[in-house]
Amino acid sequence: MTTAWQPSPNLPPPASTVGAVGWARSNLFSTWLSSVFTVVLTLVTVYFLWQILDWGIFSADLAGNDQSACDGDGACWVFVKDRFNFFIYGFYPDAEQWRVNVMFILLAALIFPQFFENAPYKKALGWIFLTAYPVVSGVLLLGGAFGLEFVDTDKWGGLMLTLVLSYVGIVAALPIGILLALGRRSEMPVIRTICVAFIELWRGVPLISVLFMASVMLPLFLPEGTNFNKLLRALIGITMFQSAYMAEVVRGGLQAIPRGQYEAAAALGLGYWRSMWLVILPQALKLVIPGIVNTFIALFKDTTLVLIIGLFEVLGGVQSAIIDPAWQNVAAEGFFFAAFVYWIFCFGMSRYSQALERKLDTGHNR
Amino acid sequence: MDEAAASQDNGSDGIIRMIDVNKWFGEFHVLKNINLNVGAGERIVICGPSGSGKSTVIRCINRLEEHQRGRIIVDGVELTNDLKHIEQIRREVGMCFQHFNLFPHLTVLDNLCLAPQYVRKVPRAEAEETAMMYLERVQIPEQADKFPGQLSGGQQQRVAIARSLCMSPKIMLFDEPTSALDPEMIKEVLDTMIELAETGMTMLVVTHEMGFAKTVANRVIFMDGGEVIEVNEPNEFFDNPQHDRTQLFLSQILAH
Ligand SMILES: Nc1ncnc2c1ncn2[C@@H]1O[C@H](COP(=O)(O)OP(=O)(O)OP(=O)(O)O)[C@@H](O)[C@H]1O
Ligand SMILES: [Mg+2]
Numbered sequence: 001m002t003t004a005w006q007p008s009p010n011l012p013p014p015a016s017t018v019g020a021v022g023w024a025r026s027n028l029f030s031t032w033l034s035s036v037f038t039v040v041l042t043l044v045t046v047y048f049l050w051q052i053l054d055w056g057i058f059s060a061d062l063a064g065n066d067q068s069a070c071d072g073d074g075a076c077w078v079f080v081k082d083r084f085n086f087f088i089y090g091f092y093p094d095a096e097q098w099r100v101n102v103m104f105i106l107l108a109a110l111i112f113p114q115f116f117e118n119a120p121y122k123k124a125l126g127w128i129f130l131t132a133y134p135v136v137s138g139v140l141l142l143g144g145a146f147g148l149e150f151v152d153t154d155k156w157g158g159l160m161l162t163l164v165l166s167y168v169g170i171v172a173a174l175p176i177g178i179l180l181a182l183g184r185r186s187e188m189p190v191i192r193t194i195c196v197a198f199i200e201l202w203r204g205v206p207l208i209s210v211l212f213m214a215s216v217m218l219p220l221f222l223p224e225g226t227n228f229n230k231l232l233r234a235l236i237g238i239t240m241f242q243s244a245y246m247a248e249v250v251r252g253g254l255q256a257i258p259r260g261q262y263e264a265a266a267a268l269g270l271g272y273w274r275s276m277w278l279v280i281l282p283q284a285l286k287l288v289i290p291g292i293v294n295t296f297i298a299l300f301k302d303t304t305l306v307l308i309i310g311l312f313e314v315l316g317g318v319q320s321a322i323i324d325p326a327w328q329n330v331a332a333e334g335f336f337f338a339a340f341v342y343w344i345f346c347f348g349m350s351r352y353s354q355a356l357e358r359k360l361d362t363g364h365n366r
Numbered sequence: 367m368d369e370a371a372a373s374q375d376n377g378s379d380g381i382i383r384m385i386d387v388n389k390w391f392g393e394f395h396v397l398k399n400i401n402l403n404v405g406a407g408e409r410i411v412i413c414g415p416s417g418s419g420k421s422t423v424i425r426c427i428n429r430l431e432e433h434q435r436g437r438i439i440v441d442g443v444e445l446t447n448d449l450k451h452i453e454q455i456r457r458e459v460g461m462c463f464q465h466f467n468l469f470p471h472l473t474v475l476d477n478l479c480l481a482p483q484y485v486r487k488v489p490r491a492e493a494e495e496t497a498m499m500y501l502e503r504v505q506i507p508e509q510a511d512k513f514p515g516q517l518s519g520g521q522q523q524r525v526a527i528a529r530s531l532c533m534s535p536k537i538m539l540f541d542e543p544t545s546a547l548d549p550e551m552i553k554e555v556l557d558t559m560i561e562l563a564e565t566g567m568t569m570l571v572v573t574h575e576m577g578f579a580k581t582v583a584n585r586v587i588f589m590d591g592g593e594v595i596e597v598n599e600p601n602e603f604f605d606n607p608q609h610d611r612t613q614l615f616l617s618q619i620l621a622h
Contacts, residue, residue, distance in 0.1 A: 258467075260463055260465055260467035261467060261469065263430050263463070263467065264461075264463065264467035264468075264469070265469075266428075266430060266456065267428055267430065267456060267459075267460070267461040267530075268456070268460075268480070268481035268485065268529070268530070268533060269453055269456040269457040269481060269485040269533065270480075270481060270484060270485060271449075271453060274484050274485070278480060278484060279469055279480075282471050283469075283470065283471050286471065360471070
């Protein structure tokens, strides 16, 4: 005689382990020590938050347009407001600043959809961002064509310069880095040696000395009177430097791909470039997205170093503005503003990389 | 043993001809004077103890490994350092690996369409049609949109077989296609291979599945220490092995 098997009913979990109360009980108040920490840390956090809000908002001054408008209690945002134009556009002529604004708006319009899974024309916009956008922006910012007044790169500055440096650095460093990484793993000794030498050379020197050499030493070697654009020198220096770092990040990804993937691609008749482009790189780059974005973020912040060759991006702009005798004691406000600007962009990149990782996750890998 | 191999050759017009092939890994002489002549439509099983060079032999046929001496001629094209010849041969020779080696970032359908699209320049729609046909043949058309990581081992290996077939190869190489699989999945893969054999495909299979060898193979090759020790048709090979090394090997694997 057998009895028919009946599955046991599924019961809900005990109420004390679910919901906000359950969560707090197990995470914040599980022991008396944990409870003490929770209470103390909450008080400390609230205190500092209050101090910052009081300084930055409640006691801060925003109205007016010179030092006299600030009573000294809270932050003097009047300063940031007054020099805002300089922080964003540098010395770019007022009448021509709409061109920079167009570049900003295009940038936002092209990047914004990339954060959403099902945004329409996402891929097309991505390609426009990498191809047409730099050309259009370059013409727009530099001018001298299509009836636009020529604005020399000496006048570029502020956030606009930060974005130009970062964009070029990021968009050029990734492909160059990939080629260097492939070259370093090449079976051809000449190519391998060149790539290793290049990578090790650039990785071995600080960016600040690269920029310094580009601006001070390079002109010594060039014939008298050659005017090699300062911005261009900075761009080349930053790109070379970051490519070397990118190459090592990508190489890490290439090494993590099992040999079987290379062999399967080869056995199907895919040649070297097609194997790399279709099979190996998509997997390798996906593995190192965090490292790639880390390099991008480092690059974004390293653009501040162009101050050494006399270019004023956001931080450089702030630094030169706070020593202006017309304003006293505004360093905190200035640096707070610069930090905030950098944070927004770096945080955006970080979020984008996380979205990308989620999207590219195709279940467990073999 | 060379005479044994020669006596089984189907003349000199085989689709694969290996003539006195030698290979070294550094100082290690891994293949010693391999002679093999495979006729079109022939099905050959290679067996032998671990490290005897079975994988290396079949990997030389599509140049995943390079031989240092002797000649290998596949479908009338000799394997040299000429990349054009290598790619030409790889288009005609499909290969299935022990660990499947599907591309994990692509769906099953994209795995199948990749090489036809980018190597044979077949339009996408046509490539998809062919891919679905082969997926039906290996009996998993419903998995087309999944990623390899979502399939069982047996299903992955059948996808891998279908992926090779999509290139319409003249020769299929199998390197221990079932040895990474759980017992209940081995049969589904072997059944697929038996069906493939019935279509007249030229097959070289490294396997220890002796049942498969008996049903499908025209010849069984036994290797040890980088040499071909014995070549025979399956019934003779199993019932009446000539070489004592073969006898020992058979007694070991049949004891399981
Ligand atoms: N890339 C390599 N470098 C050096 N030695 C190798 C390499 N590949 C294989 N070998 C050696 O060559 C010998 C033959 O290897 P092979 O993989 O052909 O053996 P096999 O018969 O397929 O064995 P198994 O049944 O374990 O797969 C082994 O001793 C192995 O250690
Ligand atoms: Mg093997």
